[in-house]
Amino acid sequence: SEKGAPEDLLFSYKGILCPAAFCNQETLQVLDSFEARSDDVILAAYPKNGTNWLDQVLHDLEITAAKYTEEEINERINITNELSVFPLLEFGDPEKFKRMKELPFRRIIITHLPPQVLPKSIFKSKAKILLLVRSPKDTAVSYFHFHNNMPTLPPFGSWDEYFAAFMHGKMSRGSYFDYLVEWNKHMDDENVMAITYEELKENLMLGLKKIADFFGYFLSEGEIQTVAEKSSFKAMKEKSSKTHGTFGKILFRKGIIGDWKNYFSEAQNKEMDRKFEECLAGTKLGEKIKY
Numbered sequence: 001s002e003k004g005a006p007e008d009l010l011f012s013y014k015g016i017l018c019p020a021a022f023c024n025q026e027t028l029q030v031l032d033s034f035e036a037r038s039d040d041v042i043l044a045a046y047p048k049n050g051t052n053w054l055d056q057v058l059h060d061l062e063i064t065a066a067k068y069t070e071e072e073i074n075e076r077i078n079i080t081n082e083l084s085v086f087p088l089l090e091f092g093d094p095e096k097f098k099r100m101k102e103l104p105f106r107r108i109i110i111t112h113l114p115p116q117v118l119p120k121s122i123f124k125s126k127a128k129i130l131l132l133v134r135s136p137k138d139t140a141v142s143y144f145h146f147h148n149n150m151p152t153l154p155p156f157g158s159w160d161e162y163f164a165a166f167m168h169g170k171m172s173r174g175s176y177f178d179y180l181v182e183w184n185k186h187m188d189d190e191n192v193m194a195i196t197y198e199e200l201k202e203n204l205m206l207g208l209k210k211i212a213d214f215f216g217y218f219l220s221e222g223e224i225q226t227v228a229e230k231s232s233f234k235a236m237k238e239k240s241s242k243t244h245g246t247f248g249k250i251l252f253r254k255g256i257i258g259d260w261k262n263y264f265s266e267a268q269n270k271e272m273d274r275k276f277e278e279c280l281a282g283t284k285l286g287e288k289i290k291y
């Protein structure tokens with residue numbers, strides 16, 4: 001497919017490369033004026049860590065806990081569409097932060113930005129932040145396909161070329177490692193909880209219970225079970241053309257743990273282990289991420 005030159009597809013915001021198709025320089029300039037609310041539900045994740053998965057989960061938990069009727073769900077969707085504020089905090093036009101103030105319900109806010117460039121009000125407000133993390137190896141493989149399949153991102157000629165770029169953070173959203181090093185500084189914040197893609201894959205019910213507890217959603221076992229069933233990879237992939245349009249095919253790729261074994265050479269495996277050790281060994285976040 002035809003793509004623009006890499007320098008047209010990405011631009012730097014405070015040292016982080018952002019996709020020009022979705023992020024707007026002016027929006028980022030006024031991002032600091034965003035006012036968080038203490039009850040905001042915030043999901044932070046590096047790309048390809050399962051953002052869209054948890055996006056659905058969080059909306060379903062919220063809607064179930066708030067006991068919305070079908071009508072209220074539709075109304076919520078209509079208001080959100082009319083105000084055109086979603087999906088990501090850093091996407092859209094600069095007026096969106098004003099419109100976000102008008103949302104008459106608990107807001108679910110998603111971001112790929114690292115904490116040092118997030119609006120200060122997010123941390124001041126004590127809004128709860130769920131940090132979703134995934135093994136660097138599976139993240140790298142997932143992002144390789146995404147870069148090459150998304151018309152809005154610069155492609156890579158080969159896996160090896162891509163691997164080198166990933167190791168040095170020369171890609172959309174910058175370095176995975178820097179991202180986690182920065183978030184690791186917040187692991188003792190009482191309003192931040194980390195959860196891994198892997199633990200959700202291994203025991204989704206348990207993961208969803210942790211998430212529900214964290215955000216203060218009171219749900220029955222049966223209600224959580226329903227949210228879990230709707231958010232299986234199979235269920236989400238089947239509905240993806242409806243929920244995500246043509247983007248769905250690119251997004252719901254394999255949804256498994258360990259696909260990296262089909263891509264990494266022995267040397268790349270060692271290099272990544274070394275880098276991971278250097279950046280995160282012995283830290284709270286480092287201990288959580290297993291692969």
Ligand code: A3P
Pocket residue numbers: 045046047048049050051052053138141142143145231232233234236251252253254255256259
């Ligand atoms: P793969 O490319 O390894 O398949 P994001 O939403 O942050 O862009 O992450 C996309 C990754 O999450 C993709 O990984 C995708 O398949 C996976 N994913 C999406 N929905 C999922 C689900 N319900 N269960 C498990 N993995 C899911």
